[in-house]
Amino acid sequence: MRKGNVYVIANWKMNPDTWVAAKELFLGVKKAASRVRKVNTVICPPFVYLSELINSYSGRSISFGVQDVHFEQKGSYTGEVSASQVRSVGATYAIVGHSERRALGETNEMINKKVLSALSEKLTVILCIGERDRDRQGEYLAFLRDELLGALEGVSKAALKNILITYEPIWAIGKTSEEAMKPHDVHGTVLFLRKLLAEKYDKKIALELPILYGGSVEPENAGALLEEGDVNGFLIGHSGLSVSDFTAILERADSSLG
Numbered sequence: 393m394r395k396g397n398v399y400v401i402a403n404w405k406m407n408p409d410t411w412v413a414a415k416e417l418f419l420g421v422k423k424a425a426s427r428v429r430k431v432n433t434v435i436c437p438p439f440v441y442l443s444e445l446i447n448s449y450s451g452r453s454i455s456f457g458v459q460d461v462h463f464e465q466k467g468s469y470t471g472e473v474s475a476s477q478v479r480s481v482g483a484t485y486a487i488v489g490h491s492e493r494r495a496l497g498e499t500n501e502m503i504n505k506k507v508l509s510a511l512s513e514k515l516t517v518i519l520c521i522g523e524r525d526r527d528r529q530g531e532y533l534a535f536l537r538d539e540l541l542g543a544l545e546g547v548s549k550a551a552l553k554n555i556l557i558t559y560e561p562i563w564a565i566g567k568t569s570e571e572a573m574k575p576h577d578v579h580g581t582v583l584f585l586r587k588l589l590a591e592k593y594d595k596k597i598a599l600e601l602p603i604l605y606g607g608s609v610e611p612e613n614a615g616a617l618l619e620e621g622d623v624n625g626f627l628i629g630h631s632g633l634s635v636s637d638f639t640a641i642l643e644r645a646d647s648s649l650g
């Protein structure tokens with residue numbers, strides 16, 4: 393049985409394609425989340441749906457997050473949304489550094505500034521890191537190290553209570569559970585990340601900071617990833633768009649807590 397918090401976070405990305413469909417999806421998610429008692433369920437819809445969904449929801453089982461924030465709090469940044477704006481409509485989580493944002497040109501420095509900006513607004517940061525490929529020489533480890541330590545530059549020990557490290561190997565995103573990372577390999581990477589955290593901060597933080605996994609989590613591999621992978625939950629893409637898959641993952645996560 394697992395101890396501690398488990399997070400199941402849905403990243404809806406640029407879906408569903410209409411407000412009507414978003415409302416319908418949320419209805420199903422709401423029902424599922426109200427039945428699980430121990431999991432922290434977080435929904436990260438596109439910005440356009442965020443306020444309406446938050447205002448329509450009176451339950452307590454779901455928290456809301458965004459898929460990105462800008463690093464400045466206000467100003468002339470066409471198309472961007474700030475952490476303070478996000479906070480002001482009632483969202484409490486922010487994904488930062490998703491590989492699909494990095495692919496658009498976000499650097500470790502920009503991601504670090506976004507992390508600091510989100511933390512200053514008391515948002516919980518879902519900090520995504522992950523290698524594009526795994527090379528035999530193990531260079532991906534240095535890559536992961538640079539992403540993790542770069543993003544955490546200037547983040548105090550106290551501020552870490554609002555960080556969820558999310559390991560998402562890019563090569564495993566958007567596939568199927570069969571092609572996802574194997575739980576044993578996830579566990580190896582989690583240990584590596586905890587070692588880096590111990591070096592930067594201390595042992596207690598290294599042991600306790602939640603580390604989530606993302607990349608083709610489906611009902612079929614969710615249980616093994618939690619138990620053998622030893623992660624504190626998931627960031628979920630495509631399975632979050634199917635009420636039945638999302639419900640099954642929530643239930644697996646809930647039952648892992650005993």
Ligand code: PGA
Nearest residue numbers: 565566607608628629630
């Ligand atoms: P996936 O996406 O679950 O569809 O692989 C995960 C993510 O990109 O966060």
